[in-house]
Amino acid sequence: MTDAYVALEGERVVEARCRSPGKTNGELVFTTAYTGYEESLTDPSYEEQLLTFSYPLIGNYGVREERFESDRVQPNGALAREFTDDVAEWLESEDAPAVDHLDTRDIVTEIRDNGAMKCGIAAGPDVTEEDALEQLRECKHMSDHTDIGAQVSVAEPEVHNADGDGKTVALVDCGAKGSIISSLVERDAVVHVLPYDADADDVAAVDPDLLFISNGPGDPENFEAAGEVVDTYVGDVPIAGICLGQQVVANALGGETEKMEFGHRGVNQPVRDLRTDRVVMTTQNHGYTVAEPGENLEVTQVNVNDDTPEGLENEDLGIITRQYHPEANPGPNDSLDFFDDVLALAE
The missing domain is CATH 3.40.50.880 (Class I glutamine amidotransferase (GATase) domain)
Incomplete structure (x- = not known):
């Protein structure tokens, strides 16, 4: 059952699975790192962005606080082909929306072809495509975050x-x-x-x-x-x-x-x-x-x-x-x- 939607700039909507509920938006970017998901997710440079992991499985060695780069999850949301339960539970505890079971190869290719883009996410019970599109429409360009x-x-x-x-x-x-x-x-x-x-x-x-x-x-x-x-x-x-x-x-x-x-x-x-x-x-x-x-x-x-x-x-x-x-x-x-x-x- 689909319980999450990702709205890309241009208003294409992709179905996904909710791993951490919530509605959010941000600049959609990707990382090519195979490891270091804890460090990436706590890197302040990802503030006001939605982080896509190009590596398909994120979480295969757990979550350890000593690897964190700051005291919280920094991206507004996260996307992966598959998050392990450890990572999903951590993201939920941080109120960071997260989705998986989507084709991240397609997402990464679109970013490579069209550049980093605005994006909206809606994840959780009873969300609709329109919820994700509404988040997309509210998203600002990175340069507009003047006091980030x-x-x-x-x-x-x-x-x-x-x-x-x-x-x-x-x-x-x-x-x-x-x-x-x-x-x-x-x-x-x-x-x-x-x-x-x-x-x-x-x-x-x-x-x-x-x-x-x-x-x-x-x-x-x-x-x-x-x-x-x-x-x-x-x-x-x-x-x-x-x-x-x-x-x-x-x-x-x-x-x-x-x-x-x-x-x-x-x-x-x-x-x-x-x-x-x-x-x-x-x-x-x-x-x-x-x-x-x-x-x-x-x-x-x-x-x-x-x-x-x-x-x-x-x-x-x-x-x-x-x-x-x-x-x-x-x-x-x-x-x-x-x-x-x-x-x-x-x-």
Whole structure:
């Protein structure tokens, strides 16, 4: 019996099975990761999106809280060919609508052909196709979520590893994954996590050795405060950024960003270093990219598949950014030395 419907942009409706009831909408995207569903579902960069898993079986090694990247499920909803009961029960406990028993190959192909799209989901007893279509009509474009940072950032400053002997990091939390903080703490850094709308005075109060702009969801142009902080401290304090952080830094230094057709999401994205010609496999989750780095940043790494910038640097200004996630979680771990490199900037 059909008890769930997925309405795609263009108003095509797909039947499915309810695994976690509810009505929701968001930008429909997909990840190619075979594993790491716990990390993906708790990644703040998926805020206001509906996450489709291209791998057919999700949940075959259970659900363990120690793998979470944040304290809650972040996507508005989830789709899979099949969710195990463990994952379905977890999603229901988090009030995150979820559906399965649909052809995710067809969904992924449509996203690849037509780009990330608006989508509505209605799942549960007595729902109708019209319920899903109504959700679709209410869905907003990602760029219209102008204050999305407030949904994923800390409300008040936090300090991690306060007694550490390493460098002091001011991390502007635009939706930071927990493993970014952990990667810095493992290197004995004292990490001050600041809200996404922190200003220059908030950073000055930390007196950092390094300014770090985190990953996060949505359009980088909606993170104006983070860009202003970068503009204030560039040349005075070393600056690092991951994912959205790279885009924010580029915009602040005169570059340009743009929305991608369907983005990069998965753990199998190849990146080539232009100086060494070495290729590493990376974890990625982003729907925007740097279109023009501007005069102040050099592109040092590119995506092998489409040549989009994956690394930007300026040695004189002490800037290193990455579009992918060096902290991985889920892997691969090819790029963990990024954190050693950025902390070395503060020496």
